[in-house]
Amino acid sequence: MKKILITGAAGFLGSHLCDRFIAEGFDVVGMDNLITGDLNNISHLFPLSNFEFHHHDVTKFVHVSGKLDYILHFASPASPIDYLKIPIKTLKVGSLGTLNLLGLAKEKGARILVASTSEVYGDPLVHPQNEEYFGNVNPIGPRGVYDEAKRFMESITMAYHRHHGLDTRIVRIFNTYGSRMRLNDGRVVPAFMGQALRGEDLTVFGDGSQSRSFCYIDDQVEGIYRLLFSDYTDPVNIGNPHETTIKEFAEEIIALTGTKQKVIYKPLPQDDPTQRQPDITKAKEILGWEPKVHRAEGLKIVYDYFKSLSPEELQKKEH
Ligand code: NAD
Numbered sequence: 520m521k522k523i524l525i526t527g528a529a530g531f532l533g534s535h536l537c538d539r540f541i542a543e544g545f546d547v548v549g550m551d552n553l554i555t556g557d558l559n560n561i562s563h564l565f566p567l568s569n570f571e572f573h574h575h576d577v578t579k580f581v582h583v584s585g586k587l588d589y590i591l592h593f594a595s596p597a598s599p600i601d602y603l604k605i606p607i608k609t610l611k612v613g614s615l616g617t618l619n620l621l622g623l624a625k626e627k628g629a630r631i632l633v634a635s636t637s638e639v640y641g642d643p644l645v646h647p648q649n650e651e652y653f654g655n656v657n658p659i660g661p662r663g664v665y666d667e668a669k670r671f672m673e674s675i676t677m678a679y680h681r682h683h684g685l686d687t688r689i690v691r692i693f694n695t696y697g698s699r700m701r702l703n704d705g706r707v708v709p710a711f712m713g714q715a716l717r718g719e720d721l722t723v724f725g726d727g728s729q730s731r732s733f734c735y736i737d738d739q740v741e742g743i744y745r746l747l748f749s750d751y752t753d754p755v756n757i758g759n760p761h762e763t764t765i766k767e768f769a770e771e772i773i774a775l776t777g778t779k780q781k782v783i784y785k786p787l788p789q790d791d792p793t794q795r796q797p798d799i800t801k802a803k804e805i806l807g808w809e810p811k812v813h814r815a816e817g818l819k820i821v822y823d824y825f826k827s828l829s830p831e832e833l834q835k836k837e838h
C-alpha cells in the first residue's frame with residue numbers, strides 16, 4: 520500500500536483530501552496542530568486501520584516512521600481573518616513548515632505537492648491569471664504575510680527540485696468552497712451563508728465590484744489528485760473560471776437562501792484583489808481536468824450542508 524502524509528488534515532481542504540486518498544486505498548497519515556482546523560472534520564476516519572493522526576506543528580521538526588511515498592503540504596491558515604490574526608505563524612508555516620516537509624520528502628524519497636494559491640498573483644494586472652504571470656504583491660501589507668509565505672514556498676520547492684532533484688508539484692488553488700468550512704472563518708461563502716442562516720444582513724466589502732471565481736471542493740480535489748500523479752513540475756492553476764462580482768454573488772446567495780435580509784456595505788480590506796479568474800489552459804492540457812460542478816449546484820450543496828448541522832454543530836462552526 521502506498522503511504523501519504525497530508526498536512527493541514529483537519530482543515531477544510533485537507534480533510535477532503537484525506538477522504539479521497541482513503542477511498543483510493545492509501546495509508547493516510549494526517550498531521551495538524553488544529554490552529555484553524557477541527558478534529559470533527561476527520562473523526563469519521565479514526566476507526567480506520569489505514570488512517571492515523573499526528574497532532575503536530577509542522578514548523579517544528581517533522582518525523583514520520585517507516586516509508587513514505589507522497590506528501591501533500593496543505594497546513595496553513597487560509598482565510599484573511601485567520602492569517603491577519605496569526606501573521607507570524609502564517610509566515611512560519613509557509614517557510615519553516617515547507618522547509619521541514621521538503622527535508623522529510625528528501626529523506627524518504629517521497630514526491631511532495633505543496634498548496635500554493637492565487638494570492639501569489641496579488642492584485643493582478645493580468646486577467647485572467649496564467650501561470651507565467653509574476654504577480655503584483657505588496658510584500659509589506661497585511662496580506663503580505665500569506666502571499667509572501669506562499670511565494671517563498673514556491674521558491675524553495677523549486678530550489679529543492681532543481682538543486683536536489685526532489686520530485687515536486689505546485690498547485691495554485693483559486694477560491695474553493697465546500698462543506699466543513701468554518702462558518703466564521705471570514706471567507707465570503709461561509710460568511711454570507713452564516714449571515715443568511717442567522718438572519719443578519721450580508722456584508723459586502725467595498726462597493727462589491729471586485730471579482731472572484733469559485734471552485735467546488737470535489738472539482739478542486741480531483742485537480743489536485745491528477746496533478747500529483749502527473750509528471751508536470753511547474754505550478755498549475757486549479758480553479759473554476761466562472762467569475763462573478765462580490766455584489767452579484769451576495770444577490771445570488773440571497774436568492775438561494777431566500778433570506779429577507781439585505782446587503783450592507785463595509786470598508787474594503789487593504790490590498791483586497793480587485794479581480795481574480797484562473798486561466799486553466801494548462802490544467803486542461805496537462806491534466807485533462809476542468810471543473811464540472813456549476814456554481815449554483817455547488818452552493819446549494821453547501822447551503823444544505825450548513826442547514827443540516829445541529830445547533831451545537833453550527834455553534835462549533837462559528838468558533
Ligand atoms: P483551513 O484553515 O481549513 O485548513 C488549514 C489547516 O492547516 C488547519 O487544519 C490548520 O489547523 C492547519 N495548520 C495551520 N498551521 C499549521 C501548522 N503550523 N502545523 C500543522 N497544521 C497547521 O484552510 P483550507 O482552506 O483547507 O486551506 C488548506 C490549504 O490550501 C492552505 O495551505 C491554503 O493556503 C491553501 N489554499 C486554500 C484555498 C481555498 O480556497 N480554500 C485557496 C488557496 C490556497
Ligand code: UDP
Pocket residue numbers: 598599694705706707708710711722723724725729731765787788791792
Ligand atoms: N468579502 C465580502 N464580505 C465578507 C467576506 C468577504 O465582501 O463578509 C469579500 C472580500 O473582500 C473579497 C471577496 O469577498 O473581495 C472574497 O473574500 P475571501 O475572504 O473569501 O477570499 P479572498 O479575498 O482570499 O479571495
